[in-house]
Amino acid sequence: MLTEAQKNWFAYNKGITEETLEAFGIRSDDDYEWVVFPFPNGDKKRYIGPGDRRFTSVKGVRLGMFHGPLDEWKNCFLVEGETDTMRLWQEGVKNTYGIPGAYLLGDADADILRKYETVYVVLDNDADYNTASKIDKAWTTIRGKLGTKAKRITLPDDVKDIVEFFDSYTLDTFKTIMNEAGSGTYSYDALNLSAPPPEYEWLVDGVIARGDTTLLVGEPNVGKSWISLSLAVAMANGDDTWIKWNMNHHGRVLYVDEENPHDVVYHRLRQLGLKNYDNIRYLHRQGVRLDRRFDRFLDEAITYQPQLIVLDSLTRLHTQDENSAGAMAKLFNDSINVLTNETGAAVIVLHHTNKSDSNSSYTKTRGSSDIGAAVDCGLEARAEAPGRFGLVHFKSRRRQAGEVTHIEIRDTETGVALVQNSQVF
Numbered sequence: 001m002l003t004e005a006q007k008n009w010f011a012y013n014k015g016i017t018e019e020t021l022e023a024f025g026i027r028s029d030d031d032y033e034w035v036v037f038p039f040p041n042g043d044k045k046r047y048i049g050p051g052d053r054r055f056t057s058v059k060g061v062r063l064g065m066f067h068g069p070l071d072e073w074k075n076c077f078l079v080e081g082e083t084d085t086m087r088l089w090q091e092g093v094k095n096t097y098g099i100p101g102a103y104l105l106g107d108a109d110a111d112i113l114r115k116y117e118t119v120y121v122v123l124d125n126d127a128d129y130n131t132a133s134k135i136d137k138a139w140t141t142i143r144g145k146l147g148t149k150a151k152r153i154t155l156p157d158d159v160k161d162i163v164e165f166f167d168s169y170t171l172d173t174f175k176t177i178m179n180e181a182g183s184g185t186y187s188y189d190a191l192n193l194s195a196p197p198p199e200y201e202w203l204v205d206g207v208i209a210r211g212d213t214t215l216l217v218g219e220p221n222v223g224k225s226w227i228s229l230s231l232a233v234a235m236a237n238g239d240d241t242w243i244k245w246n247m248n249h250h251g252r253v254l255y256v257d258e259e260n261p262h263d264v265v266y267h268r269l270r271q272l273g274l275k276n277y278d279n280i281r282y283l284h285r286q287g288v289r290l291d292r293r294f295d296r297f298l299d300e301a302i303t304y305q306p307q308l309i310v311l312d313s314l315t316r317l318h319t320q321d322e323n324s325a326g327a328m329a330k331l332f333n334d335s336i337n338v339l340t341n342e343t344g345a346a347v348i349v350l351h352h353t354n355k356s357d358s359n360s361s362y363t364k365t366r367g368s369s370d371i372g373a374a375v376d377c378g379l380e381a382r383a384e385a386p387g388r389f390g391l392v393h394f395k396s397r398r399r400q401a402g403e404v405t406h407i408e409i410r411d412t413e414t415g416v417a418l419v420q421n422s423q424v425f
Contacts, residue, residue, distance in 0.1 A: 002028050006035055009048050014083045014163050020090040024068040024082075037082045040064035044082070044100065055100075065109050066098040075118040078105070078142070084122070084162035091171050102138035110145040119146055120178055122153045124161045151181045200398055203308065203346045204231070205246040208377060209398060210307070213332070213340050214348045215372065217365050218381035223389050224350050225260055226268070226409055227381060228310045230418045231348070233272045235308050236279035243407060244420040251307035253280045254300075256288050258316035259350070271416040281306070290335040291318045301343050309339065313350040314371070322367030332374035349375070361394035388421065 002021060006028055010016040025038045033049030039057075041064045047054040057063060066082050068089050076095040079085055085098030097113070099105050102123050113119045121142055126132045143150045154177070159165045165174065201210040208214050208231075218224045234242040238250040257265060262284060274280070281304050288297050290311075301309060311317055318335075320327040340347045351371065353364040361380040362372045372378060378395030387409045393401050408421045 002026060002035065003032055006032070006048065010083075014087060015167060016083065016086050016090060020068075020086050023089075024066075024086055026086075037066060039066050046082070062104075062106050062108075063100065064106075065112065066100075067096060068094075070095055074116060075120065076113065076116045077120045077122060078113065079122045079162055080124050081161070087163045087166055088122075091166055091174070093171075093174075102135050103141070105142050105145060107145070113146060114149065116149065118151055118182060119149050120151050120153050120181060122155065122162060125155050125157065125159065153177055153181045202248050203235075204242055205248055206399060207245055207379075207393065208346050208348070210249060210346050211340060211344050212346055212376035212397075213336055213374070214346065214377040214379060215351060215365070215375040215395075216348055216379045216381070217351045217353050217361065218389070219353050219383065222381045222383045223387075223407075223409055224381055225312060226416075226418060227379075227391070227407075228255075228312060228348055228350060229268050230272050232280060232308065232310060233269065233274045236274060236276045238276070243418050244405065249307050251279065252304060253308045253310065254304050254306040254345070255280060255282045255310045255312070256286075256297075256317070257282065257284050257310075257312045258286075258288065259313045260284075268416070273415050273417075289318060291320055291331055294335045294338075298339060298342060301339060301345070306343065306345050309343065309345045309347045311336075311347065311349045313352065315352060315366075322371070325368045325370045328368045328370040329374065332370070337374070353380070361392055 002018075007018050007021065010021060010026075011018075027036050027038075028034075029036050029045055034045045034047050037044045037046065042058050042061045044055060044057040044063055044066075047056075065078075066085050068086065071094040073095050076097060077088060077093055078097050078099065079088060080099060080102055082098055082100075085096050088096045095116075097109075099109065121139065123135050123139060126135060139152055143152075155161070155165055156169070159168060202208070203210050216224055216227060231242055232253040232255055233239075234247055235250055235253050239247055241247060260268075265282065265284060269280075290297070315322065318331055320331055322328060336347065336349065339345075352366045354366040356364050358364055361378060362369060364380065365372050365378075372395065375395065376397045378393075378401070380392040380394055382390045382392055384390055384406065389407055391405045391407055393403045393405070395401050406421045407418055410417055410419050
């Protein structure tokens with residue numbers, strides 16, 4: 001028997017009536033600050049006295065699933081905790097089972113639930129990210145045991161559990177979200193494929209697009225920085241063409257240089273004919289690391305609103321293992337691709353080749369193959385003679401790759417220019 005104080009505790013704190021407590025066989029322990037919940041394989045005790053809540057049961061015994069009287073119905077509900085089980089049953093949902101925690105559905109329990117056509121699973125909401133992620137993992141385990149029979153009911157964000165739900169909502173609302181769970185839910189927005197395809201937004205016609213990540217690879221001193229600096233100058237100055245390609249957009253350039261000496265930067269920009277200095281924000285050896293405090297650099301990029309971002313070079317801009325596929329995938333997914341998506345700029349990442357004799361640019365790219373796989377466009381500068389190289393367009397998501405443009409770094413009357421040369425050296 002329960003004392004009046006214990007009955008009042010359930011009524012006041014959980015909205016559970018005396019009739020429901022009797023139907024589930026809830027009784028008092030010898031110590032009246034504890035109550036007993038009878039499970040199929042043993043008892044579980046809960047402390048309801050002053051202070052923090054506590055639970056106890058026989059060590060090493062799997063209690064099974066807590067439940068009251070069951071109806072002959074093709075579906076059932078699985079919830080977390082004893083009070084949620086009783087409250088849902090009290091509201092009229094009679095085939096309700098409770099597990100002591102989200103992780104405690106045993107194989108024997110799953111065998112019982114498999115006899116039902118559908119098992120609606122209601123797990124607690126939790127604002128704490130780590131706890132919520134553990135509950136999501138527990139749901140994955142439950143679904144793994146029950147297969148497609150399991151349907152998850154997600155409670156509104158403003159309630160933590162079943163008890164709180166029925167303090168604010170009705171059974172009709174619960175049935176509505178139950179029916180939505182039963183029919184399945186779509187969590188992502190699909191493309192409207194009947195709409196006209198958008199035009200490609202080429203920055204450099206047919207080569208580099210806005211909102212894309214481009215990987216520019218080559219061996220040391222082949223001319224990678226000349227390529228990226230000359231493109232930056234063409235962008236900033238508003239040139240109509242770059243080497244042999246039309247320029248479709250102009251504007252600001254955010255250039256991150258952790259590689260070149262300070263004096264070399266000044267000389268090369270002047271040799272290349274930079275006129276509009278206000279259109280280039282040049283961060284020279286500022287200690288930018290894409291895997292550490294990336295939010296600071298992202299804020300800087302969003303504030304400056306560039307059309308082009310150059311990262312020179314990848315090796316200097318992170319502290320991860322370049323040979324690890326997981327580390328490189330994370331670097332691109334969490335930083336570089338975020339930079340592209342958030343700014344809408346074209347992002348060019350300079351990187352080195354390895355010592356391979358392969359003719360494949362993918363194979364020659366230093367580090368994990370995930371580096372080449374993560375980008376939208378791939379360019380390799382291959383040395384042909386001093387001051388001359390072939391620019392191999394080895395990857396493109398928008399056009400056929402494979403074109404090789406032969407380029408010479410040529411002294412002119414006004415400075416230095418990168419020009420196309422039809423001769424193969």
